[in-house]
Amino acid sequence: MPLVTTKEMFQKAYEGGYAVGAFNVNNMEIIQGITRAAKKHNAPVILQVSAGAIKYAGPEYLKAMVNAAVEETGLPIALHLDHGPDFETCKECIDMGFTSVMIDGSHLPYEENIELTKKVVDYAHAHGVVVEGELGQLAGVEDDVNVSEEDASYTKPEQVYDFVTKTGVDSLAIAIGTSHGAYKFKPGQKPQLRFDILAEIQEILPGFPIVLHGASSVNQDHIKMINEYGGEMPDAIGIPEDMLRQASSMAVCKINVDSDIRIAMTAALRKHLSGNAKDFDPRKYLTPARVLIEEVVSHKIETVLGCADRA
Numbered sequence: 111m112p113l114v115t116t117k118e119m120f121q122k123a124y125e126g127g128y129a130v131g132a133f134n135v136n137n138m139e140i141i142q143g144i145t146r147a148a149k150k151h152n153a154p155v156i157l158q159v160s161a162g163a164i165k166y167a168g169p170e171y172l173k174a175m176v177n178a179a180v181e182e183t184g185l186p187i188a189l190h191l192d193h194g195p196d197f198e199t200c201k202e203c204i205d206m207g208f209t210s211v212m213i214d215g216s217h218l219p220y221e222e223n224i225e226l227t228k229k230v231v232d233y234a235h236a237h238g239v240v241v242e243g244e245l246g247q248l249a250g251v252e253d254d255v256n257v258s259e260e261d262a263s264y265t266k267p268e269q270v271y272d273f274v275t276k277t278g279v280d281s282l283a284i285a286i287g288t289s290h291g292a293y294k295f296k297p298g299q300k301p302q303l304r305f306d307i308l309a310e311i312q313e314i315l316p317g318f319p320i321v322l323h324g325a326s327s328v329n330q331d332h333i334k335m336i337n338e339y340g341g342e343m344p345d346a347i348g349i350p351e352d353m354l355r356q357a358s359s360m361a362v363c364k365i366n367v368d369s370d371i372r373i374a375m376t377a378a379l380r381k382h383l384s385g386n387a388k389d390f391d392p393r394k395y396l397t398p399a400r401v402l403i404e405e406v407v408s409h410k411i412e413t414v415l416g417c418a419d420r421a
């Protein structure tokens with residue numbers, strides 16, 4: 111099976127009350143860790159590449175490695191541009207054979223976000239590629255102090271119908287209280303998501319796939335491991351798994367995870383290198399990193415996403 115778009119994946123996920131994991135990839139070990147877990151659970155998967163990943167690894171390498179994973183696993187895999195910054199980057203990825211792109215116009219004034227997103231949709235659809243747009247900006251924890259500022263960063267349900275119909279996007283990323291990175295809530299703060307906003311959007315756009323960014327759960331054992339072996343990660347708090355499960359059972363069809371993979375990889379590397387001071391074979395220290403990534407993704411498929419045996 112060649113690379114697929116997310117169209118059928120999302121339709122099945124919406125109907126089945128589960129979500130597909132979208133994991134950020136930057137190198138071979140990350141791709142292998144993720145796709146080995148997906149294979150073990152016979153799960154569909156989205157491998158996503160940011161502008162930073164493209165700069166680090168080069169798009170040709172990433173695409174070739176993702177194609178290798180497609181060939182090896184036989185799973186439905188989509189190759190997605192994460193947080194596409196402009197039309198040109200989206201076009202490059204579409205021209206290269208990506209099956210899905212995100213155009214992130216969430217920082218732009220509303221009308222400009224519509225204009226840019228529609229331009230990407232027109233080009234993408236003419237090439238059989240699907241598009242994710244974004245409305246609302248992911249809340250950072252500082253926004254909690256000021257209610258009006260906080261509300262301004264959440265997605266406004268009254269805009270979603272207009273945005274989706276005017277742009278023609280295939281899925282929509284929304285802001286309901288998640289945020290990028292490992293530090294999503296203040297120490298002692300009770301994690302909360304605005305499920306009321308998600309429910310309202312679901313009612314306005316029945317059957318339409320919603321995307322949740324900033325959805326890492328931040329495994330506390332991995333944080334401890336990093337700190338035990340010489341790292342310094344203070345009180346990192348992620349999105350509780352039960353909340354992600356709840357979102358997956360609603361309109362959320364795509365859950366984005368990057369930080370959890372970075373943390374697992376770092377934890378495994380620190381542990382291995384600190385116990386093997388004479389080791390200088392990258393295969394030795396990258397193996398435990400790849401294994402821990404596989405464990406993290408396996409756990410997500412089984413307990414958070416609910417997409418096992420849906421390939």
Ligand code: G3H
Nearest residue numbers: 134160162163290368369
């Ligand atoms: O949401 C952003 C992703 O975690 C990608 O991060 O731009 O550092 O590759 P990056």
Ligand code: 13P
Nearest residue numbers: 291323324325326368369
């Ligand atoms: P995390 O930082 O929570 O892993 O979010 C990743 C993401 O949203 C990628 O687009």
Ligand code: ZN
Nearest residue numbers: 290323324366
């Ligand atoms: Zn994101």
